[in-house]
Amino acid sequence: MAHTLKNLDYSVLQQCMHCGMCLPTCPTYDTTKRERNSPRGRIALMRAVADDELAITREFADEMSYCLGCLACQTACPAGVNYAELFETARADIEQSGINHSLERSFWRGLTLRALFMNPRVLRGVGTLLRFYQRSGMEALVRKLKLTALLPANLRRLEPQTPRICSKFSHQLIAETEQPSAPAKYRVALLTGCVQDLAFSDINRDTADVLLVNGCTVHTPPVQSCCGSLHSHNGETDLAVTLARRMLDLMPPAEYDAIITNAGGCGSHLRHYTHLLADDPEYADRARAWDAKIRDIHEWLMEIGCRPPVAVPSAEPLTVTYHESCHLAHGQKVTQPPRSLLRLIPGVKLIELPESNWCCGSAGVYSITQPEQSALLLDRKVQHIMATGAQVLATSNPGCHLQIATGLLAAGSTVELMQPVTLLARAYRNENLPQTSS
Amino acid sequence: MPLADSILTRLADIVGTANVLTKLEDILPYGFDGTATFKHRAGAVVFPQNTAQVAACVKLAAEEKIPIVTRGSGTGLSGGSVPSGDCLVLCLVQMDAILEVDPRNLTLRAQCGAITIKVDEAAAVHGLFYPPDPGSIKISTIGGNVAENSGGLRGLKYGVTRDYVMGLEVVMPDGRIVRLGNACVKDVAGYSMKDLFIGSEGTLGIVTEVLLKLLPRPAARRTMLATYDRMESAAETVSAIIAAKIIPCTLEFLDQMTIRCVEAYAKIGLPTDCAALLLMETDGHPAAVADEAEQMAAIAKAHGAREVKIAADAAESLQLASARRSAFSALARMRPTTILEDVTVPRSELAKLVAFIAETAARHRLQVGTFGHMGDGNLHPTFLTDERDEAEMERVHLALNEIVAKTLELGGTITGEHGVGLAKKQWLRQQLGDDSFELMRQIKHTLDPHGLLNPGKIFD
Numbered sequence: 001m002a003h004t005l006k007n008l009d010y011s012v013l014q015q016c017m018h019c020g021m022c023l024p025t026c027p028t029y030d031t032t033k034r035e036r037n038s039p040r041g042r043i044a045l046m047r048a049v050a051d052d053e054l055a056i057t058r059e060f061a062d063e064m065s066y067c068l069g070c071l072a073c074q075t076a077c078p079a080g081v082n083y084a085e086l087f088e089t090a091r092a093d094i095e096q097s098g099i100n101h102s103l104e105r106s107f108w109r110g111l112t113l114r115a116l117f118m119n120p121r122v123l124r125g126v127g128t129l130l131r132f133y134q135r136s137g138m139e140a141l142v143r144k145l146k147l148t149a150l151l152p153a154n155l156r157r158l159e160p161q162t163p164r165i166c167s168k169f170s171h172q173l174i175a176e177t178e179q180p181s182a183p184a185k186y187r188v189a190l191l192t193g194c195v196q197d198l199a200f201s202d203i204n205r206d207t208a209d210v211l212l213v214n215g216c217t218v219h220t221p222p223v224q225s226c227c228g229s230l231h232s233h234n235g236e237t238d239l240a241v242t243l244a245r246r247m248l249d250l251m252p253p254a255e256y257d258a259i260i261t262n263a264g265g266c267g268s269h270l271r272h273y274t275h276l277l278a279d280d281p282e283y284a285d286r287a288r289a290w291d292a293k294i295r296d297i298h299e300w301l302m303e304i305g306c307r308p309p310v311a312v313p314s315a316e317p318l319t320v321t322y323h324e325s326c327h328l329a330h331g332q333k334v335t336q337p338p339r340s341l342l343r344l345i346p347g348v349k350l351i352e353l354p355e356s357n358w359c360c361g362s363a364g365v366y367s368i369t370q371p372e373q374s375a376l377l378l379d380r381k382v383q384h385i386m387a388t389g390a391q392v393l394a395t396s397n398p399g400c401h402l403q404i405a406t407g408l409l410a411a412g413s414t415v416e417l418m419q420p421v422t423l424l425a426r427a428y429r430n431e432n433l434p435q436t437s438s
Numbered sequence: 439m440p441l442a443d444s445i446l447t448r449l450a451d452i453v454g455t456a457n458v459l460t461k462l463e464d465i466l467p468y469g470f471d472g473t474a475t476f477k478h479r480a481g482a483v484v485f486p487q488n489t490a491q492v493a494a495c496v497k498l499a500a501e502e503k504i505p506i507v508t509r510g511s512g513t514g515l516s517g518g519s520v521p522s523g524d525c526l527v528l529c530l531v532q533m534d535a536i537l538e539v540d541p542r543n544l545t546l547r548a549q550c551g552a553i554t555i556k557v558d559e560a561a562a563v564h565g566l567f568y569p570p571d572p573g574s575i576k577i578s579t580i581g582g583n584v585a586e587n588s589g590g591l592r593g594l595k596y597g598v599t600r601d602y603v604m605g606l607e608v609v610m611p612d613g614r615i616v617r618l619g620n621a622c623v624k625d626v627a628g629y630s631m632k633d634l635f636i637g638s639e640g641t642l643g644i645v646t647e648v649l650l651k652l653l654p655r656p657a658a659r660r661t662m663l664a665t666y667d668r669m670e671s672a673a674e675t676v677s678a679i680i681a682a683k684i685i686p687c688t689l690e691f692l693d694q695m696t697i698r699c700v701e702a703y704a705k706i707g708l709p710t711d712c713a714a715l716l717l718m719e720t721d722g723h724p725a726a727v728a729d730e731a732e733q734m735a736a737i738a739k740a741h742g743a744r745e746v747k748i749a750a751d752a753a754e755s756l757q758l759a760s761a762r763r764s765a766f767s768a769l770a771r772m773r774p775t776t777i778l779e780d781v782t783v784p785r786s787e788l789a790k791l792v793a794f795i796a797e798t799a800a801r802h803r804l805q806v807g808t809f810g811h812m813g814d815g816n817l818h819p820t821f822l823t824d825e826r827d828e829a830e831m832e833r834v835h836l837a838l839n840e841i842v843a844k845t846l847e848l849g850g851t852i853t854g855e856h857g858v859g860l861a862k863k864q865w866l867r868q869q870l871g872d873d874s875f876e877l878m879r880q881i882k883h884t885l886d887p888h889g890l891l892n893p894g895k896i897f898d
Contacts, residue, residue, distance in 0.1 A: 014774035014824075019472045019767045020513040020577045024553075033485075033531045034464070035512070041467030048466050059463040078703045078767035 003092045003237050005050045008085075013050055015081045016043045022073035027359050027377055028066055036063055039073035039083055046090050056097040064090045066373065068366055069233055070359040071268075071330035084268075084331065085275070088232055095235035113236055117194060117226040118243070124169055127198040131165035163199035163402055170197045170204040171222035178208060178218045185215035186257040186304065191270070193263045194226050195398040206425035207262045207297055213428050214306055216257075221250050229269030232276070233364050244273045245283055253289040262297040262421060264324075264397035265364065268331025270294045296328060297421055298337035298396070309427035312347030320423070321353040321390035323381065323404065325397030329357045338396060338420050345427050353393075354384045362403035374403075382407040385415055394420050441481040441524065445502055449484055449526075452494045457485040457532075468509065468527050469520070472574070474775050475825050476517040476860050480507070481524035485532050489607060489615060489646040492528060496644065497613030499526055505893045508640040510551060510579030514586060515766075515778055516859030518639045522894045530581055533646065536560045543621050544652045545604060550581025550645050557650065566652040569596035569687075572855070573763045581645045587637030589855030591759065594813030595687040595721075596653075598855065599636065605649030606632045611642075611886040621649060634881070639857050640892040642885050656721035660731040661688075661755035663747045664738040665712040669693065669796075671742035672714040673789035676812045678737045679718075680785065684730050688719035689813030690762050693796075696807040696820075699768040704761040712744060716812065717762050719755070762809075766820060769807045773822040777834055780862075781845040782816040782854030794844050795819045802833040816854035842868070858896045866897060 005013075022039040023029050029038035036045065042063060048054035067087060074083045094100060116123045133139050142148060170192040188211060192204045208218045228243035247270075251259060261267040271294045273287040280287075295303070320342055328334050335357070342350045361367060361377030381404060385393050393408070395401055396419050405417050440446075440460050450458045459465055460482050468483045470476060481504070486492045499506050505525040512519055521527055534551035541564045548557055554575045558568040571590035572578055578588070584606065589598045605619035618632040619625065635643050666672045676689050692700065692715045701708040708715065716738065720730040735746045749755040770776045783791050792808065795817070799806035810817035819841065821834045842852055842865045852858070852865045867875045879897060882889075 011774050015770065017472075017474055017767065017770040017776055018470050018512075019770075020511055020574065021764070021767055023511060024576050034459075035467035036464055038467070044467045044469070045463060054462060054466065057463065059461060063463060078700075078764035079770035080703065 003089050004096065005046050005089055005093050008050065008089050010050065012082055012085060013043065013047045015079055016040055017079055018044070019079070021078060022076045025072040025076040027068060027070065027072070028373065031373065031376060037066060039077075042067060042090075043081070043083070043086060046086055049090075049093070056094055056099055058099060061094045061097075061099050064094055065369055068326070068359050068361075068363040068373075070326035070363060072326065072357065072359065075330045075333070075357070084272075088235070088237070091233070091235035092237045093235075109234075113231055113234060113239060117230055118239065120194075120223050120225050123194060124198070127165050127169065130162070131167070134165060163195065163398075165198055166201040168201060170201045170220065173201055173205045174208050174218070174220045176220060176222055178212060178220075180212045180215050180217065182215055184217040187217045187219065187255070188300070189251045189256045189259045190218050190220040191227065191259065191261045191266065192220060192224050193261075193266055193398065194230075195402075196263050197224075200398055200401065203262065203419050203422060206419070206422045207260065209425045210297075210301065210306075210421050210428065211260065214301060214304060219251075219256070224250065227266045227270050228276075229266050230364065232269055237276075241276055241280070244276050244287065245280075248273070248283055248286045248290055253286060253293045256293060258295045258300050259290065259293050260295055260297050260300055262396060262419070264296070264326070264328030264332070265399055267294065267296050268327035271332060296332055296334045296337070298341050299332075299334045302337040302340050306341060306344060308344040309346065309424065309431060311427050311430035311433070313345060313423045313426035313430065314347065317347050317349065318392050318423075319349050319351060319390045320392040320394050321351050321385065321388045322356060322420075323353055323360065323385070323393055323395040323400060324357040325395060325400050326357070326359050326363070328396060338394070341420050341424060342394060345423055347427075348423060351388055351390055353388055353390075355380070360400050360403050360407075362397075362399035364399065367403060378403055378407040382411050382413065386411065386413050390415060392416050392418050392423075394418055394423065396420060441504065441526065445498070445504065446482060448498055449482065449495065452498070453484050453486050453491050457487070459483040465527075468512070468529070471509070471512040471514040471517060471519045473515055473517040473520070473859070473861055474777055476520045478521045480521035480527040483527040483529055485529050487532055489533075489609065492530070492644055492646050493609045493613045493615050495526070495528060496609050496611065499890060500612050500888070503888060503890065505890050506644075507892050508585070508644050510582030511553070511574070511577045513574040513578045514582065514859065515780070515856040516586075516853065516861040518586060518857050518859035518892070518895055519582075520860060522892065525893075528644065530646070531579060534579070537647070539564055539566070539652075540621070541566065545621050546650045546652055547647065548580055548650070549647055550579060550584075552580045554578050554580055554583055561652045562655060565655050567655040568602065568650060568652055570599045570602060573766060575763070580648055580650070584636055584645050584648055585638065585640050586857045587855070589811070589814070589816065591690055591762065591811065592687045593811055593816070593855075594689060595685045600633070602651045603632060603636055603648060604651050606635055606645055607647035608635055608643040608645055611888070611891050615646075616643075619649065637857070639859060639895050641882055641895055642891065644891070658724040658727040659719065659721040659752070659755060660727050661749040661758055662718045662731065662735060662738075663749070663758060664716040664718065664735075664743040665709050665745050666714040666716070666743055667712060668742060669714045669792055670789055672716045673792060673812065675716060675738045675741040675743065676788070677786070678741055679734055680813075682733060682737060684720070684733060686718055686720045686730065686734060686813065688717060688759075689811070690717040690809070691715070691812040692717070692762070692765060692809045693807060695772075695805070695822075696765050696769060696809040699771050699807060700761050700765055702771060703764055703768040704757075706757055706761055708761070709745075716743075717758055719759070765809045766818065769820045769822060772805065772807075773824055775823050775825040777821040777823060777838070778856075779819045779821075779838065779841065780816070780853045780856040781819070781841060781850060782814065783845055783848045783850035785813070785815040787848040787850065788812060788815050788817070791817060791845060791848060791850070795841055798837050798840050802837045804830070804833055804837055811854075814854065815850070860895060863895070863897055
């Protein structure tokens with residue numbers, strides 16, 4: 001059965017008793033102070049659709065597109081409203097209604113959701129082409145000749161944010177199975193992600209390294225599909241279901257103690273395969289087992305008692321502040337482990353970032369679909385980061401990483417972006433260097 | 439039905455086109471407040487930017503006989519800001535400036551849309567304190583607090599919103615702007631008119647600016663959590679603390695159902711197996727606080743507390759208070775609809791009412807979670823039900839009637855801090871008696887003869 005607001009269990013909508021606790025945590029309500037731009041306002045609109053009081057209109061579609069899907073409201077909600085489910089159902093409903101359809105949009109959605117992010121090999125192929133373009137000097141030439149002016153306005157603005165493609169992808173850096181030097185205590189699977197694989201494969205290497213140090217056998221399938229997060233957030237439930245099945249086939253949960261993700265946005269979706277595959281007799285049980293074994297890397301390391309490194313990650317002491325990816329903090333409720341992990345590292349001083357769990361405006365494809373609101377949030381984030389005086393911003397989601405890096409660069413900031421696992425991996429690596437006596 | 443185009447045009451002339459909402463998608467989310475089961479679509483929603491614009495909108499509405507419902511953040515718990523008829527909703531959240539903090543006179547002046555917690559934060563910058571802290575402190579507006587005379591967790595020691603209002607700017611039903619009260623500690627020049635508007639629920643005038651009294655910020659604070667196996671022991675503890683001549687700022691009570699729901703949300707390690715929990719807080723001079731905290735802990739233990747836990751630091755105190763503030767919404771986890779009550783009795787009668795509520799719920803086969811301000815005799819029995827189940831809703835109504843009757847028998851009131859609004863007006867005459875009820879109506883009729891301000895609230 002199609003996922004629509006009308007056939008959704010009505011009690012999920014009723015769960016919102018409109019107390020308003022979500023209002024001060026919603027970045028869009030904070031901007032406009034209009035109820036429809038708030039979580040309880042959006043839920044009221046969804047309920048009106050379910051009640052036949054409102055059709056799926058252009059305005060309704062626009063409103064669901066204006067929502068970041070950051071899920072800060074879900075953290076704030078004492079009543080336990082499942083906003084993520086409501087939001088994804090509303091977006092699926094909108095897709096099915098066809099109200100957003102246009103030739104140009106269908107082309108881009110088809111290219112990304114149906115072609116690129118359904119076929120990991122094609123995605124890497126495109127990544128390779130992009131890498132050639134970036135490194136051969138063509139990109140520099142295009143920019144110098146201002147040929148980017150030929151791009152549509154939306155893409156032109158985002159062009160500088162195109163991720164730098166890594167020289168090697170994850171499978172060229174990480175063997176399919178790697179064993180720790182000491183006897184293994186755990187067996188884990190490592191998810192390499194899509195953007196993470198193309199733009200941050202070194203972070204995947206760092207993740208594998210810290211797992212190995214902590215006694216885990218790391219299994220990393222060389223070709224991994226998208227987890228379906230992108231599809232689910234954009235109303236393509238059927239594609240998300242297909243991708244979830246593929247994941248379960250590739251990494252049967254029964255074979256591992258944990259399945260590790262290091263990207264906040266993916267992790268949030270990866271924990272919800274049970275719901276996605278509830279009606280699938282063949283996969284339902286495995287999906288439940290899968291959800292129970294998904295761990296964010298920081299969460300897993302703290303759970304198994306991460307060994308504090310005895311060396312420092314860099315010669316100079318580092319002041320680090322931490323930005324929380326929405327889907328790690330609000331989607332997965334992992335807030336303390338990344339901080340605890342940073343505190344384990346000698347030579348790192350962690351200072352709190354004001355509004356650390358406030359969205360940076362990346363939010364999947366939000367920076368493309370809602371450039372103005374995205375820029376507002378990025379600016380706010382960058383101001384806060386710079387005001388801390390930290391040298392390093394730690395975060396753990398490729399979307400946030402790219403967005404904030406662009407913002408800091410534009411603001412002329414020298415703050416360096418790094419993921420907590422990278423700092424940890426560097427410290428471990430330095431343990432093997434000859435120590436200078438102090 | 440939307441308002442006529444000619445009227446919308448004139449409204450747009452006053453507040454600007456962008457500040458007039460009429461589209462269905464824009465106005466549907468203004469059809470409710472924080473109260474369950476009340477829903478009504480507004481004719482239009484406008485966002486005035488200053489007092490002059492409020493007055494101009496009211497004048498226009500008065501000329502055209504259009505009802506007006508004023509709204510802040512829409513967190514009310516009696517349906518006070520739910521639209522009536524094809525009304526004009528005046529949403530005042532954009533008038534949110536804190537205009538002045540005066541440390542010499544210990545006052546703060548703010549526009550009506552300022553968020554309550556921002557008021558206290560502005561006071562804190564000067565080492566000052568705005569004590570009233572309703573559960574919705576992070577969301578509600580100060581104007582809404584004045585209109586509802588909101589209470590909070592510190593009522594026992596510090597009183598309620600009324601005790602901190604020194605002056606008001608009010609737009610009257612005909613559009614005149616009046617200023618009532620001033621920064622003087624003493625003022626007996628005529629009737630205390632400001633008091634008429636505090637708690638008037640938007641039915642007499644529209645509060646656009648407030649002058650508030652501040653206190654020095656307490657230097658120390660100690661928060662404790664006492665757990666009990668018997669509900670009565672918690673009530674006895676409260677009586678014994680008061681008898682010992684201690685006035686704590688907070689004595690909050692949660693029953694088992696509420697504890698379980700709050701813990702499911704907040705995950706702060708509340709004991710879910712105890713029958714009742716008392717959140718106690720004392721503040722003031724460090725020496726007095728240390729002394730009182732010690733005595734309160736001893737009294738709690740002497741009256742059957744299983745355990746008394748003292749919050750380690752300010753962060754833990756805040757965590758406990760925040761968890762308590764989430765109680766009402768957290769109860770909504772259990773069932774689709776939560777019907778919240780606000781009955782209040784003299785403190786000495788509280789234990790009787792607590793027992794009566796539990797017994798009544800059981801007799802009508804209803805789920806209830808009860809929490810509240812034990813030091814104030816103010817309880818929030820919350821029925822967990824489903825509005826689609828007519829038979830059960832009927833039983834809820836019967837139970838509520840019985841609880842109200844019992845409350846009044848004990849010398850209590852149908853509402854301690856939420857207001858009458860739509861939710862409690864069916865019982866107002868029962869509480870006041872005919873003469874007092876008519877006196878109230880007379881005042882309403884005198885100030886608002888056409889019944890244009892928040893019609894249908896408090897009384898029909």
